[in-house]
Amino acid sequence: MDKDNMKISMAVIRRLPKYHRYLKDLLEKDIKRISSKELSKIMGLTASQIRQDLNNFGGFGQQGYGYNVEALFEEIEGILGLDKHYNTIIVGAGNLGQAIANYTNFEKAGFLPKGMFDINPKLIGLKIRDIQILDADHMEEYIKANGITIGIICTPKEQAQSVADRLVKCNIQGIWNFAPVDLNVPEHVILENVHLSESLFTLSYLLNHRDE
Known part of the structure; x- marks a missing residue:
């Protein structure tokens, strides 16, 4: 299914600002990459929930590497429309x-x-x-x-x-x-x-x- 044509639930959409906030904190701590398991511990979500949420928009993670924090932050900013004025x-x-x-x-x-x-x-x-x-x-x-x-x-x-x-x-x-x-x-x-x-x-x- 084309991700642009998927119906994203409001529950997922309302979690996006939380991802944005935590990723911003990670960037300020100069953390370059993070696994879904590590992210789950600091966000209070399960690793499975994080992967499901992000898969709605294309995934962004790499097997055995996790997530590039800066790249994921920029993706979430774009999804939220925070790259605009x-x-x-x-x-x-x-x-x-x-x-x-x-x-x-x-x-x-x-x-x-x-x-x-x-x-x-x-x-x-x-x-x-x-x-x-x-x-x-x-x-x-x-x-x-x-x-x-x-x-x-x-x-x-x-x-x-x-x-x-x-x-x-x-x-x-x-x-x-x-x-x-x-x-x-x-x-x-x-x-x-x-x-x-x-x-x-x-x-x-x-x-x-x-x-x-």
Whole structure:
């Protein structure tokens, strides 16, 4: 089967960033090659699972040698699309929006924050690093003029759907949603929801049931 025509499961796709993170750590330690068994020990996956995951994209390992760490890292970067640049905007310049704007690792990975938008007149005109907070009324024209690919929503939940609708009308390709609400977008728009409270509540459950 042609790997380009294979249906990759979301479980595999969601493990790819973990591979990227661990391989980056190995490179920083100047480790040149690693076996699936050695990789399994540090990642908490089985060697079989690692081989299965990577075989979805062509394998990359050599019998008796293992994986060339740098080559595999570059392959994973390409699969994740991290060898490209994405112009992004942040909608909602409150604490969460400002925290994302200040997180420089996103920029290093190719996600370039071009502007922030808000409706609060006290925030409009301020800068977070070199990113100016603009009036949300001008969001559509800014998106079209600056080739924005990804919109990051950090608004209250009551405003999130209307913001998403505006982004969709501007032909935005992807939405990263931090508002605590599930959004409705057309199938051609890639939507990734990040519900911080759900992760925290999962931690709360595990803390309260760890002895069961």
